[in-house]
Amino acid sequence: MKLATFEVDTPVGPIERIGAAVEATGSDDAGAGDATLVDLTAAYGAALAAEGEPAPADLARAHVPPEMIAFLERGDRAIADARDALEYAAETGTERGPDGAKLRYEPGEYRLCAPLPRPNSLRDCMAIEEHVRNSMDGEIADVWYDFPVYYKGNPDSVVAPGETIQWPDYSGIMDYELEIAAVIGERGRNIPAEAAEEHIAGYTVFNDFSARDIQGEEMEGRLGPAKGKDFANGLGPYLVPRESIDVLSAPMTARVDGEVWSEGTVDEMYHSFAEIIEHVSQSETLYPGDVIGSGTVGEGCGLELGQWLEDGSTVELAVEGIGTLAHTVVE
Incomplete structure (x- = not known):
């Protein structure tokens, strides 16, 4: 379903x-x-x-x-x-x-519309080692292995499937990210990893569009990302209940103007969704409608590939069992 x-x-x-x-x-x-x-x-x-x-x-x-x-x-x-x-x-x-x-x-x-046109909250992790290594010039901080790190995104910037995205005028480097997001369905606090799955309602495709130039600048201040991410978050096209998909093995593909740029699965996650939920819910309540991104698969964005989206590019993220999430970006 x-x-x-x-x-x-x-x-x-x-x-x-x-x-x-x-x-x-x-x-x-x-x-x-x-x-x-x-x-x-x-x-x-x-x-x-x-x-x-x-x-x-x-x-x-x-x-x-x-x-x-x-x-x-x-x-x-x-x-x-x-x-x-x-x-x-x-x-x-x-x-x-x-x-x-x-x-x-x-x-x-x-x-x-996006399955959740306005999520209750939006978090995105960086849980796949290859992506982190590629993005950090091969240097990964020890803390990354200790617990799942994440940022909180803008739940008011969710864009509908098929929507054209006006790129912010403060950025000239346009990028996509190939991810899956877990959607929380059951409220919980201090959730142990072994009980975390029952708190997940289902999964959807997630594209946290990235303004790489401003993102790089603002994170030199050891905070963020903010303006580098907050302008557009793609979710959809569907929300698939957790029991209807083997999310770890689902093949994922990113195509730009019909050409395959990225492939992978979230089976590559160093920290599982269960471990992420355990960490996030420590002394903090998760609510139905909270969205948690897996982080980008290895070579799942232009930053890792050394190439960027262009004015008018159409990027399609396809996850087997969920569907294809497509957007066109324009300057």
């Missing part, structure tokens, strides 16, 4: 909904908005109505909220109810839910 946040037009203005991608058009090579989506809230309501439940629309919004963070706050129960809703829609072919809500949206009938 691939979960999506999407936007549709209504007589009272655009609204966001939670959906699941279905049929062949929802393949890993599909671009933003190329899949048929089932509105999971409407589908669950239709299933309740068929069973004769009173107030099915209200009950559906409680079981399968149409907003991603509220959905995640219900934990595994929401995932199970979403699966039931998707199964009902597939088996019955029902077209309308309670109050006439539409169950299916075809490409062109919706706008795909």
